[in-house]
Amino acid sequence: MQQKSKRKAELLDSEKPGAVVAPITTGYTVKISHHGWDQSDKFVKIYITLTGVHQVPTENVQVHFTERSFDLLVKNLNGKSYSMIVNNLIKPISVEGSSKKVKTDTVLILCRKKAENTRWDYLTQVEKECKEKEKPSCDTETDPSEGLMNVLKKV
Template structure:
């Protein structure tokens, strides 16, 4: 099976997975389907990249010997409008190279970028598992002065909290849990303990003094802690 057929099969797999995901109702089933969807999207992006490289080699065999090395794009900015998520890539002189050297591929949940022979290097970026599905047919790129703008067309006008589902999961994992039934004084004591543990000798003496004075006031019937 050649690479073109492999891509066709992967695209069909992705379409069927998306269809199954829309119909599924069980959380466990959805998790399995989403995980498989991410694997297929990653493999599809890789195969498309290989296809582009193969086409280039066939069109210009001499290009193999003079091919630039590839670096990953790791820095970007993004914002959004009602209809689009906008990705900004700062790339000096990108507007000076041939438009054919700037390639962006879209799937429903990902996009990949390949900029060839820019200042002696290829620049590559792949973002998988977007937070919300996009309309790949209406998504597009714009080359500006020293910048590549990628326009991801939203399927719905829902506001995105972050760019990818992975970022969302990471934020939720790091978010401290709040027990609504907990005694508020417990939180204060935990905070004071942390300040005490992390503080220097002067800080510890201050907290000890405040605590002692507070306990003395309680014994005298005054419940206020005067720090």
């Protein structure tokens, strides 16, 4: 009886793949948090500095565009992957007209503006909200009674 259960266990083990080892080309994914951006009449340009990115195969640098977002994935750069996702662009972009360029140590993402000759004050909606929160709508830094004193001094 023991031999049957032993044989059954051997059969079950033989059905399992030997060692399930995925070919690991990259250790982990690093989230890109720093970038610069600029604009022309037709494009919003996002600059991402990645040392050595020009040495990876071009198919390892992928950008996916939607009307209000883009995501960048750089695979197998110095044993790591790098990713950057930008959602809620302040204005719509043309998916077909947008592209990427890999330059020395830099990835340049070109987002084609749907409405040419428009100025983007911010890249994303979140950035706009954060910057507008920083601007005090009224003098919130001073004591409220100090404002009353200033009014009385003027009178």
